[in-house]
Amino acid sequence: MTLLLQFLFSGLTTGTVYALVGIGFNIVYNSTSIINLAQGEFVVIGGLMMWFFLEGMQLPFAVSLSLTLLTAAVVGLLMERLTIKPLLKKGDLLLMIMVTIAISILIRGILMFKFGKDPYTYPPFTEGEPINFYGAVITQQTLWVIGITALCIVLLYLFFNKTMTGRAMRACSLDVKAARLMGINVSNIVMLSFIISAIIGAIGGIAITPISLMEYDKGAMLSVKGFCAAIMGGLGRSRGAVAGGFTLGILESLTAGYIHSGFKDAVALLIMLFILFVKPAGIFGKAEIVRLRKF
Amino acid sequence: MTKGNAIAVLLLGILVILFPQLTTDNYILTIAIFIGINALVAIGLTILMGYAGQISLGQAGFYGIGAYISAILSLYLGLPVLLSMIIAIAIASITAVVLAIPSLRLKGHYLAVATLGFGEIIHIILHEWGPGGPSGFGDIPPLSIFGYILHSTLEYFYLIWLCIIVIMIFSLNLINSMTGKALRAIHDSEIASLTLGINITKLKIKVFVLSAVYAALAGALYAHYVTFLSPSGFSLFYSVLVLMMVVIGGISNIWGGIAGALIITILPEVLRGFKEFDILVYGMILTLSLLFMRKGIVPLIIETYKRWISK
Numbered sequence: 001m002t003l004l005l006q007f008l009f010s011g012l013t014t015g016t017v018y019a020l021v022g023i024g025f026n027i028v029y030n031s032t033s034i035i036n037l038a039q040g041e042f043v044v045i046g047g048l049m050m051w052f053f054l055e056g057m058q059l060p061f062a063v064s065l066s067l068t069l070l071t072a073a074v075v076g077l078l079m080e081r082l083t084i085k086p087l088l089k090k091g092d093l094l095l096m097i098m099v100t101i102a103i104s105i106l107i108r109g110i111l112m113f114k115f116g117k118d119p120y121t122y123p124p125f126t127e128g129e130p131i132n133f134y135g136a137v138i139t140q141q142t143l144w145v146i147g148i149t150a151l152c153i154v155l156l157y158l159f160f161n162k163t164m165t166g167r168a169m170r171a172c173s174l175d176v177k178a179a180r181l182m183g184i185n186v187s188n189i190v191m192l193s194f195i196i197s198a199i200i201g202a203i204g205g206i207a208i209t210p211i212s213l214m215e216y217d218k219g220a221m222l223s224v225k226g227f228c229a230a231i232m233g234g235l236g237r238s239r240g241a242v243a244g245g246f247t248l249g250i251l252e253s254l255t256a257g258y259i260h261s262g263f264k265d266a267v268a269l270l271i272m273l274f275i276l277f278v279k280p281a282g283i284f285g286k287a288e289i290v291r292l293r294k295f
Numbered sequence: 296m297t298k299g300n301a302i303a304v305l306l307l308g309i310l311v312i313l314f315p316q317l318t319t320d321n322y323i324l325t326i327a328i329f330i331g332i333n334a335l336v337a338i339g340l341t342i343l344m345g346y347a348g349q350i351s352l353g354q355a356g357f358y359g360i361g362a363y364i365s366a367i368l369s370l371y372l373g374l375p376v377l378l379s380m381i382i383a384i385a386i387a388s389i390t391a392v393v394l395a396i397p398s399l400r401l402k403g404h405y406l407a408v409a410t411l412g413f414g415e416i417i418h419i420i421l422h423e424w425g426p427g428g429p430s431g432f433g434d435i436p437p438l439s440i441f442g443y444i445l446h447s448t449l450e451y452f453y454l455i456w457l458c459i460i461v462i463m464i465f466s467l468n469l470i471n472s473m474t475g476k477a478l479r480a481i482h483d484s485e486i487a488s489l490t491l492g493i494n495i496t497k498l499k500i501k502v503f504v505l506s507a508v509y510a511a512l513a514g515a516l517y518a519h520y521v522t523f524l525s526p527s528g529f530s531l532f533y534s535v536l537v538l539m540m541v542v543i544g545g546i547s548n549i550w551g552g553i554a555g556a557l558i559i560t561i562l563p564e565v566l567r568g569f570k571e572f573d574i575l576v577y578g579m580i581l582t583l584s585l586l587f588m589r590k591g592i593v594p595l596i597i598e599t600y601k602r603w604i605s606k
Binding site for chain 2: 087095101105262266273276278
């Protein structure tokens with residue numbers, strides 16, 4: 001029982017990152033119909049840049065955090081303006097998928113050049129005794145990760161429902177042409193969606209690195225798992241991605257704990273294939289909901 | 296096959312025969328063999344991308360199935376190498392059918408994601424269950440054709456490039472046939488080809504299986520040439536490399552597969568000593584060629600040549 005609780009908590013922790021990557025997928029997908037396979041790289045950027053500012057340059061925590069998020073936002077911005085924008089109007093989805101792969105390799109290459117192949121980590125946000133919960137040990141960082149994710153979700157909800165820009169983004173995801181006719185600058189919305197998804201990914205990376213370390217090549221797997229979380233909840237529905245991310249994280253940690261740790265990564269892939277083959281609208285989604293795509 | 300392509304195949308044949316006269320350096324011959332093996336995989340993906348408008352991120356999976364199954368059958372069950380190669384290719388093509396039917400039934404680019412997942416699963420299986428696990432296994436019997444065992448690099452060079460010539464002739468004929476024309480129609484407009492009575496899904500599945508067969512053949516040839524296998528060569532990165540070969544060589548022309556394989560195989564040899572740069576260089580090449588050279592090298596050369604002729 002204690003063991004099971006422990007697995008559930010560690011699954012929940014990794015699940016939050018998948019959820020954040022999944023939300024990032026959805027935000028970009030909703031505004032562009034692009035599957036951004038570079039999404040996972042932003043998590044790695046978050047973790048490694050945070051290390052760079054915090055440990056490498058010995059800057060204070062708040063400054064490091066701001067600089068890391070700024071870096072991720074700039075990378076997202078550059079990615080959209082330099083590669084997505086010039087190619088998007090061609091309307092070739094095949095090309096768009098390839099471009100996001102190219103960017104992911106480029107980012108990975110830059111990170112490897114800068115940081116090498118070693119894993120990096122920094123101390124947890126707060127020092128303190130781990131909490132004992134019915135025998136399961138929960139570190140304070142785990143609480144930080146879950147809390148930060150929850151905060152992100154609430155902020156995103158407010159942004160998409162209460163602000164004009166957020167509503168404009170939702171309008172674009174429903175019908176780009178109609179949105180343009182209403183005077184919404186669609187090009188800016190696309191740019192914004194890349195910036196937001198980059199920041200969300202980076203937040204996940206910053207929060208998880210003290211627990212699970214970060215290295216330059218983690219991005220590809222994170223992309224795959226985040227995508228898995230996104231389609232579990234039905235592509236385009238961010239509440240679904242959160243549920244998908246947590247479910248995936250827990251299933252992974254149970255597989256690693258009870259079956260074999262080597263097959264941990266296969267879980268996401270098998271779920272993904274299963275959903276694509278059996279229920280493309282997502283486990284938590286109905287086919288009709290996919291068309292509505294609400295946050 | 297068009298006249299231009301027939302001449303090109305002939306020229307390739309002459310080049311293959313003459314090449315070993317130009318150099319006896321085993322190192323160069325070995326690289327030429329690897330170019331050939333990669334070209335086989337790339338030709339298959341070119342047809343899939345250029346003619347069926349679909350993308351596969353799991354060619355490493357089929358390449359791995361071809362290599363591992365052929366190696367295991369011949370090494371542990373003692374089957375003749377040729378037979379184990381055929382079985383390996385058959386298994387790869389069945390896998391391709393199973394993967395393609397559900398994902399190609401859906402509209403959009405589900406195949407991209409399905410193949411990505413598939414390739415990684417194969418990589419994990421090889422890693423966990425393959426002989427030797429992550430460190431791999433050796434002593435795979437060399438290729439033998441009806442009792443004749445190939446040992447020299449030169450023999451492998453001729454065999455692999457003969458395979459490429461045969462496959463080029465087959466593929467060029469396929470593209471020029473009704474099937475090829477239907478495929479091109481699919482790439483241009485799915486709806487238009489549907490109204491013309493083309494069974495799009497069936498054709499896409501066929502092309503996907505074809506690309507899997509080419510990849511598995513390449514994998515099997517690799518296994519029996521190198522006689523040592525480890526899972527590291529069959530990861531997502533290999534699938535992306537093949538994608539790069541196709542993009543750089545040119546999606547719309549299957550000669551692009553060979554040109555791309557040539558460039559991407561030689562690149563690491565050129566970059567030797569810059570080990571920490573290599574991923575960065577790959578990323579830059581892929582990004583820049585998608586942005587500024589979308590057609591790829593081979594179509595670019597053909598266009599320049601035609602413009603030069605017409606002057």
